[in-house]
Amino acid sequence: MARCRLCGEEGPLVSGAIGACAACLRSGSTRARRLARAVHERLRPGLGVPARAVSDAACVPCTVCANLCQPGEGERGLCGTRARQGRAVVPVVGTPAAAAVSVRHDPLPTNCCARFVCAGCTSSGYPGYTDVRGAEHGFQNLAVGYYGCTFNCLYCQSWEVLGAVEGPRRSAEEVAAEADASTRCICFFGGDPTAQLGHALETGRLARRRARAEGRHLRLCFETNGAMHPKLLDQMIELALESGGCIKFDLKAFDPTVHEALCGAPAARVFENFATLAARAKERPRLPLAIAATTLVPGYVDVEEVEPIARFLAGLDVKLPYLLLGCFSCHHLADLPNTSKQQARRCQVAARGAGLKKVRLENQHLLRDAPGEAQARMRRMPRSATSSRIG
Numbered sequence: 001m002a003r004c005r006l007c008g009e010e011g012p013l014v015s016g017a018i019g020a021c022a023a024c025l026r027s028g029s030t031r032a033r034r035l036a037r038a039v040h041e042r043l044r045p046g047l048g049v050p051a052r053a054v055s056d057a058a059c060v061p062c063t064v065c066a067n068l069c070q071p072g073e074g075e076r077g078l079c080g081t082r083a084r085q086g087r088a089v090v091p092v093v094g095t096p097a098a099a100a101v102s103v104r105h106d107p108l109p110t111n112c113c114a115r116f117v118c119a120g121c122t123s124s125g126y127p128g129y130t131d132v133r134g135a136e137h138g139f140q141n142l143a144v145g146y147y148g149c150t151f152n153c154l155y156c157q158s159w160e161v162l163g164a165v166e167g168p169r170r171s172a173e174e175v176a177a178e179a180d181a182s183t184r185c186i187c188f189f190g191g192d193p194t195a196q197l198g199h200a201l202e203t204g205r206l207a208r209r210r211a212r213a214e215g216r217h218l219r220l221c222f223e224t225n226g227a228m229h230p231k232l233l234d235q236m237i238e239l240a241l242e243s244g245g246c247i248k249f250d251l252k253a254f255d256p257t258v259h260e261a262l263c264g265a266p267a268a269r270v271f272e273n274f275a276t277l278a279a280r281a282k283e284r285p286r287l288p289l290a291i292a293a294t295t296l297v298p299g300y301v302d303v304e305e306v307e308p309i310a311r312f313l314a315g316l317d318v319k320l321p322y323l324l325l326g327c328f329s330c331h332h333l334a335d336l337p338n339t340s341k342q343q344a345r346r347c348q349v350a351a352r353g354a355g356l357k358k359v360r361l362e363n364q365h366l367l368r369d370a371p372g373e374a375q376a377r378m379r380r381m382p383r384s385a386t387s388s389r390i391g
Contacts, residue, residue, distance in 0.1 A: 001014070002014045002019070002335060004019070006020050006021070006024040006027075007021065007024050009023075009024075012337060013298055013300075013336065015333050015335055017332040017335070018035075018261050019039065020032060020035050020261070022299055022300045022302075022304065025300075026255045026257065028256075028257055032257050033257055036258075037052070039154070039261060040260075040264035043154075044078065044264070048076075049078055049079070050069075050075060050077070053067045053069045053077070053078055054069065054075070055070045056072050059071060059087055059088070060087050060088050060089070061089075062077055064194065064195065064197070064228065064229060065194050065195070065227045065228055065269075066150075066265065066268070066269035066270075067265060067266075070084075070089075071084045072084065076092065079148050079149060079194075079195035080148045080195075081094050081100070081147075081165050081195040081196055092165060093147075093165050094146075094148075094196030094197070095198055095199060096171065096172040096199055096202040097171055097172075098170070098171055099146065099169065099170060099172070099196045100146065100165045100166065100167035101144060101145065101147065101168070101199070102167065102168065103142065103143070103145075103170065104142075105140045105178075105182075106143050107141075108139045108140060108141055108185070109121035109137070110141045110187075112221075113293055113323050113325070114248055114288075116360055117291065118219075118221070118246055119185075120135065120185050120219065121135045124286065124287045124288070128244065128287075129217055129219060129287060130244070136184050138182075139183070139184040140184065141183070142178055142183050142185070142186045142207075143189070144175060144187065144189070144203065145161070145189055145190055145191065146189070146191045146192065146195065146196045146199075147161045147165050147166075147167040147190070147191050148191050148192075149162050149192040149194075149195065150195050150265065151192065151264060151265045152263065152264035153252070153262060153263045153264075153331075154262055154263075154332040155262070155295065155297055155330060155331055155332070156331050157328075157331075158190065159330075159331045161191045162191065172203040173206060175207075176203045176204075176210065179207040179210070179211070181214065185245065186204065186207060186219070186245075187221045188200045188203075189222070189224075190223075193223075193224060194225065194227060197232050200222070201232075204220045204239045205239070208242075217244065218243060219240075219243045219244040219245040220239045220243045221246050222246075222247045222248070223248045224236075224249060225250050225252070225263070226250070226251075226273045227269050230272075230273060233273050233277065237277060237280050241280065241284055244287060246288055246291055247291070248291040248323075249274050249277065249290070249291070249292055250293050251270065251271070251274065251293065251309050252270075252295070253300070253301055253309075254267070254305045254309045255305060258305060262300060274290070274292065274316075275316060277289070278316040279316070281317070291320075291322075292309070292313055292320060292323070293323040293325055294309055294322075295325045296325060296326060296327055296339040296343055296347055297327050297333065297339075298327065298329075298336045298338070298340065298343060301327075303346050306324065306350050306351055307350040307354060309351075310322065310350060310351040310353075310355075310356050311354045313354075314354050314355035321358040322351055322356050322358060322359050324344060324348055324359065324360070324361050324362065326339040326344060326361070326365075327363070328366045337368065338366050338367065338368045339363075341367045341369055341370070342369070343370070344367055
């Protein structure tokens with residue numbers, strides 16, 4: 001078991017990688033903020049990216065995301081996909097000509113987190129954005145996964161693509177051509193599509209143009225951390241809104257220091273962007289455009305984070321879909337247990353108590369009893385229920 005370096009607390013819900021408990025991080029102290037940054041400065045070089053967002057005054061800041069990197073000459077930004085050239089930061093990969101990306105087809109309905117509200121798995125998009133009522137059985141989703149990410153989440157389930165921009169190269173035209181007659185939706189994810197968004201946007205436009213010419217539906221969806229420049233978000237929204245797709249934001253944490261400790265990035269831009277997305281979602285009320293999700297990281301993302309996130313969402317629209325995701329111990333947080341059933345239940349109750357109408361718990365197969373809970377439940381059961389009869 002790890003010990004908090006700030007208060008000395010020891011227990012199964014303190015991560016050795018972070019080195020501090022959630023309560024100390026939320027204190028907002030200078031020591032807590034310094035520790036939150038130090039975690040990522042230690043780990044990023046292993047991904048082939050800089051330890052921190054360098055601020056070289058001779059470089060015009062990269063505005064693709066909220067990190068605002070100003071790397072030294074020839075050095076890359078935190079996402080690994082962009083590097084300094086002269087006074088500017090330019091893409092190494094992620095242009096329409098070439099992106100580090102993987103592509104595969106998945107049958108509909110997929111295991112997408114948005115499946116309980118999206119047009120591909122429900123009747124919410126019929127008849128404007130789909131030809132069938134209910135799930136589009138017999139059709140496919142094109143899953144477009146980008147290498148690299150603007151965040152460095154310690155619990156990332158796709159950590160092998162973080163900073164790994166040497167993946168297979170595909171042009172936007174090549175990827176768009178994969179959206180054949182059986183394809184009804186494209187999901188851009190990663191990593192995160194933000195770092196290579198120029199490629200994703202062009203891919204979407206090309207694929208939509210072809211689908212319209214052939215007279216078939218093709219929805220464009222995005223899964224993202226939400227930290228992109230607002231003008232890039234506007235382009236994502238236009239594609240998803242017009243096509244019948246959706247945009248899912250991962251709202252990692254509400255407290256800025258907890259957010260930075262878990263993800264290595266600031267939180268403010270994410271919430272500002274989601275407010276913009278939620279406002280635009282009202283232009284298409286029947287088919288949800290904006291979806292929020294929070295991974296319930298044991299010890300760090302409990303009611304103290306979920307409740308203010310839910311209040312924020314309810315203040316935008318109480319009908320916004322909100323997903324609470326079970327988390328399994330992996331990557332740098334492998335010393336933490338899986339999300340407990342008790343933690344998930346507390347968070348679900350808190351989100352609904354904040355006024356949200358569409359709160360859904362996903363990844364329930366990952367949930368476990370909190371330490372000691374199974375034994376305590378057995379002790380609480382009547383003796384007749386725990387004893388067996390003989391003969």
